[in-house]
Amino acid sequence: GQQLNQSPQSMFIQEGEDVSMNCTSSSIFNTWLWYKQDPGEGPVLLIALYKAGELTSNGRLTAQFGITRKDSFLNISASIPSDVGIYFCAGQGSPGAGSYQLTFGKGTKLSVIP
Amino acid sequence: DAGVTQSPTHLIKTRGQQVTLRCSPKSGHDTVSWYQQALGQGPQFIFQYYEEEERQRGNFPDRFSGHQFPNYSSELNVNALLLGDSALYLCASSLGGGKVHNEQFFGPGTRLTVL
Numbered sequence: 584g585q586q587l588n589q590s591p592q593s594m595f596i597q598e599g600e601d602v603s604m605n606c607t608s609s610s611i612f613n614t615w616l617w618y619k620q621d622p623g624e625g626p627v628l629l630i631a632l633y634k635a636g637e638l639t640s641n642g643r644l645t646a647q648f649g650i651t652r653k654d655s656f657l658n659i660s661a662s663i664p665s666d667v668g669i670y671f672c673a674g675q676g677s678p679g680a681g682s683y684q685l686t687f688g689k690g691t692k693l694s695v696i697p
Numbered sequence: 698d699a700g701v702t703q704s705p706t707h708l709i710k711t712r713g714q715q716v717t718l719r720c721s722p723k724s725g726h727d728t729v730s731w732y733q734q735a736l737g738q739g740p741q742f743i744f745q746y747y748e749e750e751e752r753q754r755g756n757f758p759d760r761f762s763g764h765q766f767p768n769y770s771s772e773l774n775v776n777a778l779l780l781g782d783s784a785l786y787l788c789a790s791s792l793g794g795g796k797v798h799n800e801q802f803f804g805p806g807t808r809l810t811v812l
Contacts, residue, residue: 624805624806625787627803684745684753684755685730689737
């Protein structure tokens with residue numbers, strides 16, 4: 584099945600550093616979402632973006648919906664140990680046009696060194 | 698407020714057997730989607746149920762089937778299990794009636810191992 588291009592695949596950073604990851608697609612999406620998944624758990628929704636160009640924050644997390652509607656990025660500022668996990672981007676087409684599925688990237692595995 | 702719940706947590710089956718996984722959506726949600734997540738991969742969409750009908754299906758064979766009950770809970774059935782069906786199966790719930798946005802919230806998953 585289709586998966587989005589998410590990079591980097593993995594990151595090792597020092598506690599307190601900022602983190603940036605991005606996601607690109609060959610298809611246009613109406614919604615971009617960012618999830619975090621801990622081992623043995625399901626993905627947890629972090630941020631949802633609904634409009635091209637939109638910039639949204641959730642605490643230390645900031646995400647943007649690309650102008651072309653084919654990309655999105657997520658920034659984490661001042662990382663802490665509990666930020667460790669796998670971050671997934673997901674795109675959704677138009678529910679009004681019958682597109683309800685989420686298409687995911689392969690994930691970015693974040694490791695934080697105390 | 699109960700989130701999405703799934704059962705069982707873990708399951709071990711042998712090739713050729715059949716399996717049923719269960720999901721209860723988040724309180725207030727009426728739509729259930731199922732995803733398969735292989736090790737090291739992102740989740741792959743299997744299908745979505747709304748108003749007790751399958752309204753969108755991903756690229757999965759007919760061995761994968763589902764059902765939604767009047768209380769919005771759902772089952773995923775997989776027949777004639779293959780080794781490649783080993784994965785984490787995730788259920789996600791959302792509000793399905795809208796035409797614009799339907800944020801999906803995930804359960805903890807069922808880990809299926811096929812031997």
